[in-house]
Amino acid sequence: MAEQLADLRVGLIGAGNIAHVHVAAWKALGARIVVYSVEGAESLAEQYGLEVAPSLDALLAEVEFVDIVTPSPTHKELALAAIAAGKDVICEKPLTLTAADSHEVLAAAEAAGVKVYPAHVVRYFPEYKAAYDAVQGGRIGAVAVARFFRQASSPAGAGWYRDVARSGGVIMDLMVHDLDQAQWLCGKVTSVYAVQNPPTVDGISPVNVSAHVTLTHESGAISLCRATWGVPGTPFRTGFHVAGASGVLKHTSGVDTGFVEELQKEANAAELLIPAAARGESPYLTQLRELAIGLRGGPEPRVLGVDGVAAVDLAEAARLSMESGKTIELNGAVA
Known part of the structure; x- marks a missing residue:
């Protein structure tokens, strides 16, 4: 399992409350974390020793996949941007705010040959x-x-x-x-x-x-x-x-x-x-480990x-x- 998760490069998009929980899990997995957020990226990076990307495009150029932890109305736009850049996506719930937008995101991922995993912890x-x-x-x-x-x-x-x-x-x-x-x-x-x-x-x-x-x-x-x-x-x-x-x-x-x-x-x-x-182990850690293994070609996760x-x-x-x-x-x- 350790080999499956070696050298993880995670692009964290967002720096609100739930970001702290995700950062703790990624750090436990030994991941390199690059964060981009409209607000709070520098503070989060200083607290946990993360790298800060100056823009979304810069983040997408640096990382293996993204973890979207922004407010719900931004999920669609950010997921589609990551998919267009050929990146796999982990996204906090809800995937988007409407059924039509969620189906659009999933269809875009399938067309691009990338994966989208919702974080239903x-x-x-x-x-x-x-x-x-x-x-x-x-x-x-x-x-x-x-x-x-x-x-x-x-x-x-x-x-x-x-x-x-x-x-x-x-x-x-x-x-x-x-x-x-x-x-x-x-x-x-x-x-x-x-x-x-x-x-x-x-x-x-x-x-x-x-x-x-x-x-x-x-x-x-x-x-x-x-x-x-x-x-x-x-x-x-x-x-x-x-x-x-x-x-x-x-x-x-x-x-x-x-x-x-x-x-x-x-x-x-x-x-x-x-x-x-x-x-015991945090369910967030269990979740992100399983999702990361799935993104790297391992068994499909439970969500x-x-x-x-x-x-x-x-x-x-x-x-x-x-x-x-x-x-x-x-x-x-x-x-």
Whole structure:
């Protein structure tokens, strides 16, 4: 494995909160990291001993592949630029903010012969991977009902998160993890119904909001997903309850799981909490190692470009359902 990851040259695009988590993982893998960001590159580089690229083109000329950790509305443009330069792409979730843009990015990558891997890190959290393995192994029989929840201190008190056109709102920003989990565990989705309280008005999300999405799967299983942007200081919590014909899988995060919430240095209580491993290997490290090995010709990782597209398809269908008050039939639109 060490030989597979020798001399990694990673182009990190972005210098916000999640960049710190990715940098720690890349440094643990011994990577050379070159960072480019409109803001914060110099500070991040000084903190971690990184190189700074003066422009996106300069970064693309120096690195093997890119890791996009910028705000969501920039993902499409940056991914397409990297693809046009012949670079493989790792991109934080969501892959883009619309289904059409996600399909465009994936099509461009396929045409260019490069890979796009979305960073759906929840697939690398041990509890979720254990649930997936149990379902795949038939340990609880056919899944009948799966419930997923996720809550965090709202990031929407200030800045661009309230603008749903830029953040995607609570579903695209937070629930997208569980939409991916639902399809990973339960299979292809055929219909989506969603509600949100309070509703989004004129494209502006409430600061504190909860959304509920019901997915019907081709298998007949039903998934129920809930995501909440809570009041400042709301502890990060996540969990699932998966009921099958012969058993149940359940998990709720807490202080005894080995995962804790943390605020980035100097952040305030209203900023989004990022879960990090308190003991054992960080899921972010596990993820980026597996993705890097996949980019270098090793086994395919557990999350592929089509999975990132599918999660955005589901989030967009949920938004359409909320706007129309109707169930959205996917008719094969989600892989």
